[in-house]
Every structure is written in C-alpha cells, then in structure tokens.
Amino acid sequence: MNYEETLHYLYQQLPEYQRIGHLAYKEGLDNSLALDAYFHHPHHHFKTIHVAGTNGKGSTCHLLAAILQESGYKVGLYTSPHLLDFRERIRVNGKMIDKNYVVDFVEKHRAAFEPIKPSFFELSMEMAFLYFADCKVDVAVIEVGLGGRLDSTNIISPDLCVITNIGFDHMQYLGNTLPKIAAEKAGIIKAGVPVVIGEIEAEDVRSVFVEKARKEGSPLVFAETALPHLSSVERNEEWIFDAPGYPALKDELGGWAQQKNARTVLVAVEELKKAGYSIPPEAVHSGFAKVVELTGLMGRWQVVNKRPKTVCDTGHNAHGIRYIAGQLKHEHYRLLHIV
Numbered sequence: 001m002n003y004e005e006t007l008h009y010l011y012q013q014l015p016e017y018q019r020i021g022h023l024a025y026k027e028g029l030d031n032s033l034a035l036d037a038y039f040h041h042p043h044h045h046f047k048t049i050h051v052a053g054t055n056g057k058g059s060t061c062h063l064l065a066a067i068l069q070e071s072g073y074k075v076g077l078y079t080s081p082h083l084l085d086f087r088e089r090i091r092v093n094g095k096m097i098d099k100n101y102v103v104d105f106v107e108k109h110r111a112a113f114e115p116i117k118p119s120f121f122e123l124s125m126e127m128a129f130l131y132f133a134d135c136k137v138d139v140a141v142i143e144v145g146l147g148g149r150l151d152s153t154n155i156i157s158p159d160l161c162v163i164t165n166i167g168f169d170h171m172q173y174l175g176n177t178l179p180k181i182a183a184e185k186a187g188i189i190k191a192g193v194p195v196v197i198g199e200i201e202a203e204d205v206r207s208v209f210v211e212k213a214r215k216e217g218s219p220l221v222f223a224e225t226a227l228p229h230l231s232s233v234e235r236n237e238e239w240i241f242d243a244p245g246y247p248a249l250k251d252e253l254g255g256w257a258q259q260k261n262a263r264t265v266l267v268a269v270e271e272l273k274k275a276g277y278s279i280p281p282e283a284v285h286s287g288f289a290k291v292v293e294l295t296g297l298m299g300r301w302q303v304v305n306k307r308p309k310t311v312c313d314t315g316h317n318a319h320g321i322r323y324i325a326g327q328l329k330h331e332h333y334r335l336l337h338i339v
Contacts, residue, residue, distance in 0.1 A: 035126045
C-alpha cells in the first residue's frame with residue numbers, strides 16, 4: 001500500500017463520523033480498549049493532558065503544546081479534524097507524523113483490525129499513541145474528538161483535564177440541553193486528577209462539573225475565578241494580554257475567542273506547575289507568540305490574503321459563529337463574502 005491507498009482504507013473501509021454518522025459513535029469504549037490492549041497500551045509510556053469542550057479545544061491544545069515545547073519537553077499533539085492532510089492530527093514537536101509510519105501502521109496490523117472493526121477515530125487515536133511511544137515523547141496533549149465520556153481518547157490517565165466550554169453541538173449524540181452536554185464532557189474527569197473549566201455561562205452547567213469533581217475527588221478550578229483579571233488589546237490581528245506574572249503576553253492567534261482560550265491556558269499552566277511540570281515564564285511568552293510556527297495550527301481568524309482581505313476560521317457552530325459575527329462587525333469593508 002502507498003500513502004493514498006492507506007488513506008482510502010482509513011476513510012472508506014472504517015466507520016467514520018463525518019461520513020456515516022451514527023455508525024461511528026459507539027456506546028462504549030470496548031473497541032478502544034481492545035485496540036489499545038493489542039498494542040500493549042502505548043499511552044502508558046508518556047504523560048498526557050486531556051482537553052474537551054465545545055469550542056476552543058484545538059487552540060487550547062496547540063497553545064499548551066507550544067508552551068511545553070518551549071519548556072524543553074518533547075511533546076506529542078493529537079487533534080482533530082485536519083484541514084488539508086490527515087497527518088495534521090498527529091504531531092511531535094510540531095512535526096507531522098511521517099507518511100511511511102501511517103502506511104506501515106496499517107500494513108503491519110491490518111489483519112488484527114478486522115475482528116475489532118475499529119472506527120476511523122479509534123484507529124487514528126491508537127496510531128497516535130503508538131507513534132508518541134515510539135518517538136519517546138515526554139508528554140502528549142490529547143484533544144477529545146466528540147463529547148468525552150464515550151470518546152475513544154477516554155482511556156488515558158492524564159495529569160490534567162481541561163474542559164474549555166459548553167455549547168450546543170452534536171446534540172443527536174450528546175443531548176439537547178447544556179447540562180446533558182456538560183455531563184458527557186465531564187466524563188473525562190478522572191479520580192483525583194485536577195480539572196480546569198475554561199468558561200461557564202449557566203449555573204446548571206457549573207453544578208454538573210462541581211458534582212462530578214466531588215464524586216471523583218478531583219480538584220476543580222474555574223478559570224474565570226482563578227484568573228478574573230485578564231486585560232487584552234488587539235493589534236494587527238494579534239492579541240496582547242496582561243495577566244499576573246505574564247505582562248505584555250503576545251498571542252499569535254487572531255479571533256475574539258482567543259481571549260477565553262488564553263485565560264484557560266494560563267490557568268492550566270499553573271495547574272501543570274503544581275503537578276511538577278517545569279514551565280518558566282519565558283516559555284509561556286514564546287509559546288503564545290510562536291504557536292503557529294511551533295505547532296502548525298491553522299484556521300483561527302487566519303488572514304491568508306490582505307488585498308482583498310481573506311480570513312479563514314474553523315468556527316462551525318452557533319457558539320463559534322457568535323464570535324466571528326461579533327468580530328466582523330468591527331471590520332471595515334465594502335463587500336463581504338462568506339463561504
């Protein structure tokens with residue numbers, strides 16, 4: 001098999017959410033656990049950070065990865081979806097997984113996959129875990145694909161859980177109320193593992209996290225309480241934040257949503273430091289300032305052309321579009337085209 005044939009196998013012969021919906025969403029983690037057992041639990045060989053939420057997961061993951069890289073750690077990064085190349089999902093220190101590794105992973109183990117019948121997500125996740133173990137990463141930042149409780153990534157034992165926010169998305173799988181959606185995402189909270197909640201807009205959502213953390217004995221930190229004062233100013237499509245210990249913190253990412261993400265990341269960094277991670281202030285500054293260069297992140301109010309001004313953003317639900325619409329109101333234009 002070559003790389004293109006391997007991708008065809010991944011996309012066409014395995015259930016995948018974007019293609020066939022409900023068949024890819026499985027009521028349980030049996031497949032993930034079986035696949036992980038076959039590969040002898042590669043995620044046991046490195047530390048992990050687990051990130052869930054309706055929006056902001058990708059930016060939060062990339063920022064945390066960039067900061068950890070600048071702190072001297074070898075960092076794995078697993079995110080979804082990809083924009084141009086499947087390999088964007090799996091990176092080590094910002095570099096995408098090699099095409100040959102993707103091909104070899106499928107070729108060598110294809111026969112073992114057939115009786116398990118793993119989904120696209122389950123297979124991609126295990127490929128990432130094995131790759132991170134083979135690369136001997138120190139820590140991997142893992143983004144939840146869908147929900148949390150039943151997501152294929154929810155077999156790890158992380159040092160920190162982060163839930164960015166709760167909004168309406170994938171309601172046919174997660175529930176049609178915010179508390180129900182919050183309960184699914186709270187499923188990543190593990191016994192005794194600290195959890196950071198980035199943004200809370202409703203008290204009934206807050207109570208879901210409080211109760212789950214109490215049940216698991218997990219330290220619970222609300223970012224808006226831990227870091228109430230975060231001043232910000234936007235200059236040339238970038239943000240400059242002022243926070244205790246991090247004055248004039250320049251964020252390479254554009255978009256109004258980054259104000260929320262920055263607070264979540266800064267609070268998460270403090271929790272990681274409490275857990276024994278060595279993260280100097282200069283690593284936080286350089287991680288924010290060079291996140292695109294360090295991790296390859298794309299599509300966050302990304303200005304791809306100045307004349308005419310062309311912006312790409314991955315906002316795809318009501319919660320995300322709200323930020324985009326608000327920012328568009330402050331843009332100066334004669335004609336606006338939205339694709």
